[in-house]
Amino acid sequence: xxxxxxxxxxxxxxxxxxxxxxxxxxxxxxxxxxxxxxxxxxxxxxxxxxxxxxxxxxxxxxxxxxxxxxxxxxxxxxxxxxxxxxxxxxxxxxxxxxxxxxxxxxxxxxxxxxxxxxxxxxxxxxxxxxxxxxxxxxxxxxxxxxxxxxxxxxxxxxxxxxxxxxxxxxxxxxxxxxxxxxxxxxxxxxxxxxxxxxxxxxxxxxxxxxxxxxxxxxxxxxxxxxxxxxxxxxxxxxxxxxxxxxxxxxxxxxxxxxxxxxxxxxxxxxxxxxxxxxxxxxxxxxxxxxxxxxxxxxxxxxxxxxxxxxxxxxxxxxxxxxxxxxxxxxxxxxxxxxxxxxxxxxxxxxxxxxxxxxxxxxxxxxxxxxxxxxxxxxxxxxxxxxxxxxxxxxxxxx
Numbered sequence: 001x002x003x004x005x006x007x008x009x010x011x012x013x014x015x016x017x018x019x020x021x022x023x024x025x026x027x028x029x030x031x032x033x034x035x036x037x038x039x040x041x042x043x044x045x046x047x048x049x050x051x052x053x054x055x056x057x058x059x060x061x062x063x064x065x066x067x068x069x070x071x072x073x074x075x076x077x078x079x080x081x082x083x084x085x086x087x088x089x090x091x092x093x094x095x096x097x098x099x100x101x102x103x104x105x106x107x108x109x110x111x112x113x114x115x116x117x118x119x120x121x122x123x124x125x126x127x128x129x130x131x132x133x134x135x136x137x138x139x140x141x142x143x144x145x146x147x148x149x150x151x152x153x154x155x156x157x158x159x160x161x162x163x164x165x166x167x168x169x170x171x172x173x174x175x176x177x178x179x180x181x182x183x184x185x186x187x188x189x190x191x192x193x194x195x196x197x198x199x200x201x202x203x204x205x206x207x208x209x210x211x212x213x214x215x216x217x218x219x220x221x222x223x224x225x226x227x228x229x230x231x232x233x234x235x236x237x238x239x240x241x242x243x244x245x246x247x248x249x250x251x252x253x254x255x256x257x258x259x260x261x262x263x264x265x266x267x268x269x270x271x272x273x274x275x276x277x278x279x280x281x282x283x284x285x286x287x288x289x290x291x292x293x294x295x296x297x298x299x300x301x302x303x304x305x306x307x308x309x310x311x312x313x314x315x316x317x318x319x320x321x322x323x324x325x326x327x328x329x330x331x332x333x334x335x336x337x338x339x340x341x342x343x344x345x346x347x348x349x350x351x352x353x354x355x356x357x358x359x360x361x362x363x364x365x366x367x368x369x370x371x372x373x374x375x376x377x378x379x380x381x382x383x384x385x386x387x388x389x390x391x392x393x394x395x396x397x398x
Contacts, residue, residue: 010396016395037388221269283304
């Protein structure tokens with residue numbers, strides 16, 4: 001993506017410096033090791049800058065091609081993969097999941113007193129894509145339900161298993177609530193990843209590589225780190241039992257280094273800022289990039305529209321404040337009311353973030369994409385996402 005004069009695209013160069021000042025404050029205060037921030041409009045970069053280091057211990061500077069663990073920013077890509085198969089009429093959104101994944105046929109709800117109940121209605125594919133399927137994330141949430149203990153004991157994210165084995169384990173666990181009853185962030189997109197495999201006859205990794213990454217030129221996006229790219233892989237930092245800032249995962253011994261058989265559709269990918277911008281630009285363009293079309297515009301519009309009925313709003317991660325003014329589509333959070341969210345944006349802008357504080361959004365009204373990459377656990381320890389939004393929009397002057 002070409003970088004151009006910000007003023008030619010409606011930005012103030014002077015006001016864009018506030019992004020620089022904001023990110024430097026995080027680095028200089030020792031809260032974050034390093035970051036990459038990018039802003040694009042009308043298919044051209046108006047800002048792309050690096051800050052700090054990708055590895056403090058070796059003093060390796062952050063680079064524009066540094067590789068990040070994108071965790072839940074995997075979810076929109078996995079959702080795209082499934083919707084590519086939707087366009088081939090291989091399933092309908094209202095189809096029961098058990099039609100394709102029979103292990104879910106006898107799914108039961110964890111009811112009062114631990115009594116297992118039959119669901120009011122079956123889980124649908126739409127439920128998986130919008131996180132209303134009744135699934136959970138185990139100790140990643142704070143629902144304090146016995147169901148989460150079962151999730152933890154199931155060892156779902158063992159890298160030596162397969163997507164089929166993981167999905168079978170998930171299906172054997174009680175549902176946390178009735179499908180369609182509640183929005184609850186969960187392993188649903190991991191099930192989506194296996195559904196891609198069942199419908200396509202390929203592993204999720206092969207499908208993404210052939211149908212998405214190769215076609216969009218996303219050369220550094222994968223489910224593990226190729227040794228030839230190891231020097232560009234960031235160290236992961238975050239909270240430890242003894243400190244607000246400690247080393248959690250280093251490149252040379254990272255769990256992402258060996259090839260895996262579990263291709264987590266919910267959190268498994270690594271990527272770069274430029275690679276993810278290509279994916280985001282494809283979505284902003286209505287499913288096309290540089291003459292390569294992956295989805296039709298109507299499909300993209302369907303994915304980036306809120307799919308949650310009013311009784312399920314506002315959405316919230318368990319144990320956190322509600323995300324007022326936000327809905328959820330098919331793999332994307334969707335802005336419904338900027339005034340309620342308390343942050344700048346446009347009705348209909350959409351995106352998502354990752355567990356290590358990666359974050360992106362797409363604003364079709366402004367023809368704009370913004371992307372922030374860093375490596376710190378857990379996400380939302382700091383209000384950097386809101387502040388980045390403010391810094392981007394305040395610099396847009398026409």
